[in-house]
Amino acid sequence: MEAVSTMCLYLSQAPDAALLSLLKARFGKVEAVASVAAAAKVLKTQRPAVALLDLGSEALASEQRTLEDCLLHTHVGWVALLDDERLREPAVRRLINQYCLDYLIAPRSHEQILGSLTQAQRMVEIAADPPLPADDTMVGNSDAMQRLFRTISKVASTSAPVFISGESGTGKELTALAIHRRSARRDGPFVAINCGAIPQSLMQSELFGYERGAFTGANQRRIGKVAAAHKGTLFLDEIGDLPMDSQASLLRFLQEGQIDPLGSAEPVSVDVRVISATHVDTDRAIAANRFRSDLYHRLCVLRIDEPPLRARGADIELLANHMLERFRSESSRRLRGFSSGAIEALYNYDWPGNVRELINRVRRAVVMAEGRVITAEDLELTGWTTEKPLTLAEAREQAEQLAVQRALRRHRNRLNEAAQELGVSRVTLYRLMGAQRARQLPEGEEAFVEPPPIAANISNR
Ligand SMILES: Nc1ncnc2c1ncn2[C@@H]1O[C@H](COP(=O)(O)OP(=O)(O)OP(=O)(O)O)[C@@H](O)[C@H]1O
Numbered sequence: 001m002e003a004v005s006t007m008c009l010y011l012s013q014a015p016d017a018a019l020l021s022l023l024k025a026r027f028g029k030v031e032a033v034a035s036v037a038a039a040a041k042v043l044k045t046q047r048p049a050v051a052l053l054d055l056g057s058e059a060l061a062s063e064q065r066t067l068e069d070c071l072l073h074t075h076v077g078w079v080a081l082l083d084d085e086r087l088r089e090p091a092v093r094r095l096i097n098q099y100c101l102d103y104l105i106a107p108r109s110h111e112q113i114l115g116s117l118t119q120a121q122r123m124v125e126i127a128a129d130p131p132l133p134a135d136d137t138m139v140g141n142s143d144a145m146q147r148l149f150r151t152i153s154k155v156a157s158t159s160a161p162v163f164i165s166g167e168s169g170t171g172k173e174l175t176a177l178a179i180h181r182r183s184a185r186r187d188g189p190f191v192a193i194n195c196g197a198i199p200q201s202l203m204q205s206e207l208f209g210y211e212r213g214a215f216t217g218a219n220q221r222r223i224g225k226v227a228a229a230h231k232g233t234l235f236l237d238e239i240g241d242l243p244m245d246s247q248a249s250l251l252r253f254l255q256e257g258q259i260d261p262l263g264s265a266e267p268v269s270v271d272v273r274v275i276s277a278t279h280v281d282t283d284r285a286i287a288a289n290r291f292r293s294d295l296y297h298r299l300c301v302l303r304i305d306e307p308p309l310r311a312r313g314a315d316i317e318l319l320a321n322h323m324l325e326r327f328r329s330e331s332s333r334r335l336r337g338f339s340s341g342a343i344e345a346l347y348n349y350d351w352p353g354n355v356r357e358l359i360n361r362v363r364r365a366v367v368m369a370e371g372r373v374i375t376a377e378d379l380e381l382t383g384w385t386t387e388k389p390l391t392l393a394e395a396r397e398q399a400e401q402l403a404v405q406r407a408l409r410r411h412r413n414r415l416n417e418a419a420q421e422l423g424v425s426r427v428t429l430y431r432l433m434g435a436q437r438a439r440q441l442p443e444g445e446e447a448f449v450e451p452p453p454i455a456a457n458i459s460n461r
């Protein structure tokens with residue numbers, strides 16, 4: 001597949017002219033800059049797909065802080081070019097490890113550099129979720145989901161801000177959409193913005209927009225997401241990642257119902273219902289001064305906790321069957337369903353990625369299955385069936401690990417509280433956690449034996 005041509009940023013104090021013209025040919029547009037400050041300026045207004053970071057000179061590496069701010073633009077695929085000696089510096093190693101998709105030890109051929117950048121571009125492209133066939137039905141029959149559906153109906157009848165917390169992939173966005181579709185604003189827009197995916201420097205204009213001529217390069221007026229949601233619902237996803245200055249502006253908007261687009265003489269009144277969501281621990285973020293508590297209290301008038309998939313009992317099987325129906329047509333075989341081993345594995349697995357992970361596993365299994373039924377191997381969950389009988393010592397150990405995991409989850413990884421609940425010291429808990437990481441044991445949760453009941457779903461149509 002030929003990758004799409006997109007912009008490349010080339011940061012070097014001694015740019016290679018031949019390489020530059022090759023980059024132009026390959027990516028269409030190249031911005032060559034000689035300083036970290038110049039790179040930061042480019043990143044403020046443009047969105048390169050990839051960036052080649054030539055760390056060859058002393059000066060660049062010394063601008064560590066600004067450089068790190070640049071590298072924080074994680075939608076850019078960064079590739080570093082440096083020599084052996086520079087690679088030995090701990091700070092440089094950390095930067096590369098944290099932010100770069102690849103690094104090359106100079107000297108390298110132009111071909112190798114282009115190859116690495118192309119690969120980085122591919123990685124950036126797949127970072128977005130694969131497009132799924134539209135289906136926004138919320139499946140769930142467990143007590144936890146029935147409670148959630150009742151809550152959705154209740155909060156839909158008001159216009160108060162809703163705050164949704166829950167692990168990644170549990171259905172926070174789907175819940176936000178369900179609330180919107182059941183509310184009096186259903187005919188208005190539903191505008192979602194992922195605060196974690198937008199570079200910090202673009203956040204203000206993304207949220208509040210700007211007037212033509214507000215800054216160099218603002219050739220046209222731009223309506224921000226807040227104004228675009230007028231008379232509808234604004235969904236602020238990953239609100240925990242919102243930069244501090246945007247938190248202040250958002251708070252002002254929530255208090256006054258008005259926004260100040262950059263370059264605008266007058267504030268603009270906007271009528272939106274705000275729903276926000278995050279998977280981060282807001283108590284911690286507030287304690288660490290990363291999140292304003294006054295903003296949190298404004299956003300969290302009504303709170304919804306999305307249950308993790310592992311706490312939804314027979315819904316796991318219900319969802320797996322639902323997804324099998326959804327993706328059945330992608331298989332060349334007439335699949336009958338899941339093998340008993342697959343069902344057992346579905347229940348025993350911990351589902352850290354929740355419903356999203358289940359969707360991905362079932363979709364892949366539908367394509368990969370070679371028989372008439374989907375097996376645990378097709379789901380890549382082979383370690384999660386408990387065919388082998390356990391010794392008493394193994395069973396004890398698994399029960400211990402399970403108790404540790406549950407206590408940590410219940411207390412959102414707050415060690416003191418988890419240790420207290422388990423009746424052990426913090427040191428002992430640390431040791432148990434270390435043992436767990438070392439062994440990577442499957443969580444031996446009990447299998448549910450009942451067949452799933454008929455689905456009582458909530459449709460978003
Ligand atoms: N109860 C459900 N029934 C059917 N599909 C669901 C359900 N919950 C979530 N999904 C699907 O799972 C995927 C993840 O859901 P969603 O994007 O709403 O999760 P999220 O909590 O916002 O995740 P993240 O924290 O990663 O942003 C979506 O494809 C969504 O349609």
Ligand SMILES: [Mg+2]
Pocket residue numbers: 172173237
């Ligand atoms: Mg989401």
